[in-house]
Amino acid sequence: MNPIRYSFFGTALTCLLLLLCIHTSMGQTKLLDSLQAAIDRYPQKDTVKVGLILKYVKAAVNENTTRLEPYLLEMIAISKAKNYRKGVRAGYGTAHLFYTDRGDLAKGMAYADSSFLLMEGDTSKENMIQKAYLHHNVASDYNKMxxxxxxxxxxxxxxxxxxKYQPQYIYRPYSGITEVYDHMxxxxxxxxxxxxxxxxxERTGDSSAIAQRYLNRISRLINAKKLDKAEQYLKEVEPTVLKLDESLLLYQYYQNMGSVLYERKNFSKAYQYFQAAYEKALANDDMYLQVMVLYQLAESAIAGGKMPEAKQYLDxxxxxxxxxxxxxxxxxxYKGLAAWHEKNGDHQTANEWLHKQLVLNDSIASQDVRDKLAMTEVRFKVRGKDNEIKMLQDEREIQRLSIRQKNTLNYILIGGAAALLIILLLGYRVYRNRQKLQQQRISELETEKQLTATEAVLKGEEQERTRLAKDLHDGLGGMLSGIKYSFQHMKGNLVMTPENLQAFERSMDMLDSSIKEMRRVAHNMMPEALVxxxxxxALNDFCNDISQSGAIQxxxxxxxxxxxxxxxxxxxTVFRIVQELLNNVLKHASAKTVMLQVAKNDNTLSVTVEDDGKGFDTATLDRSGGIGWSNIRNRVEFLRGTVDIQSVPNSGTSVLIEIPL
Incomplete structure (x- = not known):
């Protein structure tokens, strides 16, 4: 877990949080045991117990422990029952960190949303600082996604x-912004x-913070192949890192040293540093860091001839x-296992791993979209539940005040019953009107949020498709072409039996098919003609490709x-809609011909797709669980368009989409 993220608890906890970053394993275990014993000895479920659990949570949140979660949930439950806002706020913030650092982003984000709701309306300095760190932690989650x-x-x-409230720590979000721009x-x-x-x-004088920022810069220098500069900074920061002895700083230092040595072709030394980094990631129970360094470990082991160790790390x-x-x-x-088997001369198995990598690349974009939609759904459900609780509390308060008002009026308005009735009727009418206006506003806000979420998902999908298309074409394509060239060169230098020659030619055909399939997938993910x-x-090329394949005219x-x-x-978005419609015709319509017309008239873009297939019952679309139709509908709604589907069994289907420009 990133130590920067613990600052959520605010200024009152700063000293304690900095101490948590220092690895003192034996002393920490004793502290956790004593705090746990104190909690178990205290029977009442009140704010005192919340305080005891809060101390335990602060001490255990950075440790590899399975004991934290039940105490954390108990703290939140007691705080809610006692209406103890400080305990609820601290519990939500810690739960967000706990679940997201263990890979459950949807659950973690739900707690983050609850924290934001709880902070609304509180303009105190302490609340604003905690809100700043909550924004920082949520930003880190989005960066990972x-x-x-x-x-x-x-x-x-x-x-x-x-x-505004804590300028000495502004380097933390600046560091995150730097990382995002680096990814972009x-x-x-x-x-x-x-x-x-x-x-x-440097203005803070905090050695740990300064070392962390320099290590981040070193990582970027290594990625840019500026090894001399990276090595210079590593020598400068080494004494500070070793003196501080913080596990996360040591992890990044060892990883950077291993990366520099690997680029320098000193594979044996690089392997040792990557091993040290992996041990730190294991000690910190950070699965993300473990996965990050394991491939580097295996890669350096292969390069250094340590094939059994490399296979173990890849597995x-x-x-x-x-x-x-x-x-x-x-x-x-997959990439490493392909390289390992290639190094061992098992070309067929290497090709199988490369094919698995290709299939995974093709599925990642749609899987990422589904994951984000699932996370968004969970977050909106939690937000709705919190709003429901808030509304119920408001209604109870209104009822209490209404009863008090009626009791008072019974004593002082005996002679004004008629006038009071008129006033109450008018008041009720105003109240109902206000309720209608509020409900209308809530509906508008919900629609706006859904459109914003859809837009973010679609943009993320297209950015990821573009990146994957470039990686496939430039990276995997170049590697496969290189393998093909090596095989062709090998063929000219070897004497083979007819049986081996026939097997060799089949392998070459499989390799050609893999290259063509890779290029087809890359082209479909982001056609160059569209850009x-x-x-x-782009649509003209796509239609010609389908016709030339012979699947349908x-x-x-x-x-x-x-x-x-x-x-x-x-x-x-329109290209993706047409792509999905034609793919549906290919998969389900059993049609011989299909007609596509895209027309731009004034401020309207119309898309018409008609086929002569078997047709279907359009009423089944609302019950369909297929992702294809859901994608089409989401994209049309995002463009504020309309869809009209007409289908007659055995007579084909017609789809008309109109989009305002």
């Missing part, structure tokens, strides 16, 4: 609040915020990645698409 737009938003909110390859912004981060950290990487649902680690494991020439050209017509440019977001 590669939702860089939301990560930048929350880091910026954290920076604004810290700049915005070099000028990286340099700007990296310098701001280091300057802000561990695959097991941990699958168990924690970390797709990037699973990709690395370079616009929607019409596609006739297409595009009207008015070249008159003026359609926005990139609309063009990409």
């Amino acid at each position: 590669r939702d860089y737009e939301m990560a930048l938003y929350h880091y910026s909110e954290a920076a604004e609040l810290l700049g 390859n915005m070099r000028e912004k990286v340099q700007e915020y990296e310098q701001k981060t280091i300057e802000a950290a 561990t990487l695959l097991k941990k990645s699958v168990a924690s649902d970390m797709k990037f680690g699973e990709q690395s494991a 370079n020439y616009g929607l019409g050209a 596609v006739s297409h017509q595009f009207i008015g698409l070249d008159k003026e440019k359609i926005s990139d977001t609309t063009a990409i």
